[in-house]
Amino acid sequence: MAASDAAVQLHGVGVRYGSQAAVAGVQADFSRAALHAIVGPNGAGKSSLIGAMAGLQRHSGRIEVAADLRPHMGYLPQRSQVDRSFPITVADFAAMGLWPRLGALRGMSRAQAQAVDEVLDRLGLQTLQRRLIGELSTGQFQRLLFARLCLQDARLLLLDEPFAALDEDTTTALMALLQTWRDQGRTVIAVLHEQAIVRAHFDSALLMAGTALLQGPADAALAPAAWRHAERQLARQAAALPSPA
Numbered sequence: 001m002a003a004s005d006a007a008v009q010l011h012g013v014g015v016r017y018g019s020q021a022a023v024a025g026v027q028a029d030f031s032r033a034a035l036h037a038i039v040g041p042n043g044a045g046k047s048s049l050i051g052a053m054a055g056l057q058r059h060s061g062r063i064e065v066a067a068d069l070r071p072h073m074g075y076l077p078q079r080s081q082v083d084r085s086f087p088i089t090v091a092d093f094a095a096m097g098l099w100p101r102l103g104a105l106r107g108m109s110r111a112q113a114q115a116v117d118e119v120l121d122r123l124g125l126q127t128l129q130r131r132l133i134g135e136l137s138t139g140q141f142q143r144l145l146f147a148r149l150c151l152q153d154a155r156l157l158l159l160d161e162p163f164a165a166l167d168e169d170t171t172t173a174l175m176a177l178l179q180t181w182r183d184q185g186r187t188v189i190a191v192l193h194e195q196a197i198v199r200a201h202f203d204s205a206l207l208m209a210g211t212a213l214l215q216g217p218a219d220a221a222l223a224p225a226a227w228r229h230a231e232r233q234l235a236r237q238a239a240a241l242p243s244p245a
């Protein structure tokens with residue numbers, strides 16, 4: 001892939017936790033204006049890798065993000081990593097997506113307040129604007145995380161398990177949003193466990209098992225033989241680890 005077509009290129013990327021290598025030697029290319037999935041069995045290093053791409057995880061090797069996209073990256077953490085006890089309303093939480101574009105000491109402009117309204121409306125949260133985030137259901141909170149991302153207006157979106165434990169309606173609504181982002185020329189890289197969704201909607205998938213085993217069409221990365229290979233590879237890596245004292 002020509003460098004100008006790539007949103008992100010990974011060159012020998014590794015992540016360690018203490019003496020344990022969670023990810024090693026990952027080579028991958030993610031093209032622009034496409035939906036890319038990162039898939040693999042539990043413990044394959046998917047979250048570690050996307051955390052490194054988001055700049056939140058120390059890593060070795062090189063992560064090359066296209067210069068024009070670098071200032072416009074958005075990251076959706078796993079829901080379990082977000083503290084929901086903080087006393088902030090739905091509208092204020094969503095508006096946090098605007099922070100990079102709010103002037104110092106200035107509040108939201110009328111247009112920005114309207115943008116918050118519109119996004120909450122689009123994601124079915126309009127009537128919950130004044131609620132505290134701790135009062136939302138799992139699906140409502142995930143919609144809110146997406147509302148914040150929409151307002152951030154990111155051009156490269158890194159999502160860690162965006163559909164985990166969601167009801168079908170919410171998954172369908174959020175998947176439609178991802179497709180809109182792609183149509184707008186945005187690039188999405190998402191860690192996903194939902195194989196049917198990856199097959200139906202994603203342009204490519206990267207199969208992980210401690211390293212990148214295969215990157216290509218979703219059907220290839222999710223083929224039973226490829227998946228079994230990934231599981232065997234992970235089992236071998238686990239067997240090679242020193243047993244705890």
Ligand SMILES: Nc1ncnc2c1ncn2[C@@H]1O[C@H](COP(=O)(O)OP(=O)(O)OP(=O)(O)O)[C@@H](O)[C@H]1O
Nearest residue numbers: 017020021022040041042043044045046047048049
């Ligand atoms: N903070 C941490 N400290 C120590 N080890 C960790 C930490 N986070 C992850 N690991 C280990 O790194 C390996 C990869 O974990 P990671 O969460 O990246 O995998 P994953 O593919 O996202 O897994 P899952 O699908 O189960 O969420 C696992 O062996 C895990 O136990």
